[in-house]
Amino acid sequence: MKGNLETQSVISSAVFSLPPLMFAAYNIHAYIDPGTGSLIIQVLIASFLGALFLLKVFWGKVKVFLNNLFSQFRKGNG
Amino acid sequence: MANLNVAGSFRDPSGFLFLQDGIIYRQVNRVYKEHYDHLINSGLYKSLVDSGLLIPHEEVDINYAKSDNTYRVLKPEPIDFISYPYEWCFSQLKDSALVTLEIQKEALKYGMTLKDCSAYNIQFRKGKPVFIDTLSFDRYHEGEPWVAYRQFCQHFLAPLVLMSYRDIRLNQLLRVYIDGVPLDLASSLLPFHSRFNFHLLLHIHFHSKSQKHYADKPMRKEMIKKRVSLTSLLGLIDSLESLVRKLKWCPKGTEWDDYYISNNNYILEAINHKKQLVSGFLDRISPKTVWDLGANTGLFSRIASKKGIQTICFDIDPACVEINYLTAVDEGETNILPLLLDLTNPSPGIGWENEERTPFLKRGHADTALALALIHHLVISNNLPLDRIASFFNKICNSLIIEFVPKSDSNVQRLLATRKDIFPNYTQGAFESEFGKLFSIQTSEKIKNSERTLYLMLAKEA
Numbered sequence: 001m002k003g004n005l006e007t008q009s010v011i012s013s014a015v016f017s018l019p020p021l022m023f024a025a026y027n028i029h030a031y032i033d034p035g036t037g038s039l040i041i042q043v044l045i046a047s048f049l050g051a052l053f054l055l056k057v058f059w060g061k062v063k064v065f066l067n068n069l070f071s072q073f074r075k076g077n078g
Numbered sequence: 079m080a081n082l083n084v085a086g087s088f089r090d091p092s093g094f095l096f097l098q099d100g101i102i103y104r105q106v107n108r109v110y111k112e113h114y115d116h117l118i119n120s121g122l123y124k125s126l127v128d129s130g131l132l133i134p135h136e137e138v139d140i141n142y143a144k145s146d147n148t149y150r151v152l153k154p155e156p157i158d159f160i161s162y163p164y165e166w167c168f169s170q171l172k173d174s175a176l177v178t179l180e181i182q183k184e185a186l187k188y189g190m191t192l193k194d195c196s197a198y199n200i201q202f203r204k205g206k207p208v209f210i211d212t213l214s215f216d217r218y219h220e221g222e223p224w225v226a227y228r229q230f231c232q233h234f235l236a237p238l239v240l241m242s243y244r245d246i247r248l249n250q251l252l253r254v255y256i257d258g259v260p261l262d263l264a265s266s267l268l269p270f271h272s273r274f275n276f277h278l279l280l281h282i283h284f285h286s287k288s289q290k291h292y293a294d295k296p297m298r299k300e301m302i303k304k305r306v307s308l309t310s311l312l313g314l315i316d317s318l319e320s321l322v323r324k325l326k327w328c329p330k331g332t333e334w335d336d337y338y339i340s341n342n343n344y345i346l347e348a349i350n351h352k353k354q355l356v357s358g359f360l361d362r363i364s365p366k367t368v369w370d371l372g373a374n375t376g377l378f379s380r381i382a383s384k385k386g387i388q389t390i391c392f393d394i395d396p397a398c399v400e401i402n403y404l405t406a407v408d409e410g411e412t413n414i415l416p417l418l419l420d421l422t423n424p425s426p427g428i429g430w431e432n433e434e435r436t437p438f439l440k441r442g443h444a445d446t447a448l449a450l451a452l453i454h455h456l457v458i459s460n461n462l463p464l465d466r467i468a469s470f471f472n473k474i475c476n477s478l479i480i481e482f483v484p485k486s487d488s489n490v491q492r493l494l495a496t497r498k499d500i501f502p503n504y505t506q507g508a509f510e511s512e513f514g515k516l517f518s519i520q521t522s523e524k525i526k527n528s529e530r531t532l533y534l535m536l537a538k539e540a
Contacts, residue, residue: 031089031090031091031092031193031194032089032193032194032225032226032229034223034225034226034227034228035228035289036292036293036295037285037288037289037290037291037292037293038227038228038231038285038288038289039223039227040288040292041280041284041285041288041289042223042224042227042306042314043223043305043306044288045280045284045314045317046223046306046307046310046311046313046314047306047307047310047313048313049280049310049313049314049316049317050307050309050310050311050312050313050314051313052313052316052317053309053312053313053316053317054309054313056316
């Protein structure tokens with residue numbers, strides 16, 4: 001448990017010690033404060049989540065393709 | 079002409095809500111012109127309204143405007159009863175979160191984004207959550223992050239994961255924190271194993287650490303380097319959606335969720351007779367709205383709702399409200415709204431000047447209130463005097479269907495088993511006398527196979 005906490009702490013320090021200057025300061029015109037920490041974590045995780053999302057969409061298409069293929073195969077055998 | 083701004087509508091410079099002659103209007107300020115026109119002209123408004131996700135409105139005469147900087151005045155479809163997230167059960171908050179994410183995805187298709195993800199922008203209409211803030215949409219420019227990400231996590235995600243992972247009652251934190259549950263608090267309250275859920279680790283635990291780390295470090299706006307692509311934004315929303323969708327809470331183990339099953343006092347004949355009496359009393363007074371107080375899972379509320387009466391069921395037990403809501407969803411019921419409420423401590427006014435969120439007693443009035451198997455809990459368990467209870471009911475309804483449960487009833491005996499009986503005035507005579515001061519008793523019927531009596535009363539004019 002302690003090891004896990006330490007590992008997490010090291011990762012957190014590494015991630016969050018990146019200077020804010022690296023990240024976007026966007027043309028934010030919303031009336032609600034998006035929060036610096038919230039924007040930075042969003043920028044950090046979004047690219048990775050975007051890649052996961054693309055994989056998910058791709059895998060969904062593969063599944064549909066395979067399902068269609070098998071159903072045609074079954075119809076052909078029937 | 080009665081004309082006043084709605085107390086909770088002042089933060090957004092895009093516009094505000096106001097009441098005129100009892101009708102609610104929304105003023106759109108000129109500063110929001112570009113965004114409003116895009117919402118309407120792009121087809122996003124039509125798409126969201128057609129799919130029941132956004133409240134429809136009609137544009138009315140600009141002369142209704144309250145100031146010179148007005149671009150449009152809208153008359154949104156009214157909501158029957160305004161409820162707040164701390165009055166919702168787990169699945170109501172979860173469905174509201176999913177609707178918010180669905181709207182954000184749809185908005186992105188039309189080149190817009192949600193700039194405001196407050197849970198207070200959701201209300202229940204015809205049994206389903208609907209987004210009510212028409213001015214929460216801004217033009218989306220590729221590369222921009224989602225400005226409402228923090229708000230979504232605080233208003234929806236944090237309370238939902240706390241309810242699911244720790245304790246169902248933690249949604250009450252929303253009553254304390256008007257801008258959602260602080261993420262550092264959520265992170266510290268969550269069990270350690272929640273860190274093994276990858277999406278939760280990112281959106282709550284890492285998010286909270288990031289907020290803490292950058293709390294006193296301003297971001298320099300001119301140093302733009304990294305952007306959030308549309309695909310990345312969709313990935314972020316997909317991650318939140320799959321996390322919310324997988325959150326579960328099973329309604330069981332609370333005091334009241336199996337009341338009708340386990341309570342031997344409620345034999346079938348008594349329940350059926352009580353149902354007949356309630357139905358007959360409702361037919362006699364034909365109310366348009368019914369509030370069932372202490373509704374449990376809505377067994378008797380449905381007598382009203384099945385007659386086409388707009389019915390709100392209030393109960394203190396999150397499991398009962400959850401079961402009631404899930405039943406309403408399964409059955410496609412459109413005129414029943416289960417809500418979580420402790421009658422002895424109803425939702426207060428909160429926010430700026432205690433006015434941003436309206437207290438329970440100022441949010442409406444019922445034609446008829448049902449108070450079945452309730453009064454003994456108020457008197458015996460909460461030491462409430464009969465005259466105070468009668469006064470409360472007189473404030474909230476025009477007519478009252480109330481069940482008197484005498485001391486000899488086994489349920490009352492159970493309540494008295496562990497405490498001293500300091501209620502010599504809890505008698506049927508005293509009940510009729512106190513309620514008779516504020517109500518005229520129309521009729522009363524003894525419920526078969528029980529010692530209980532059901533009354534129909536009409537409130538006297540103040």
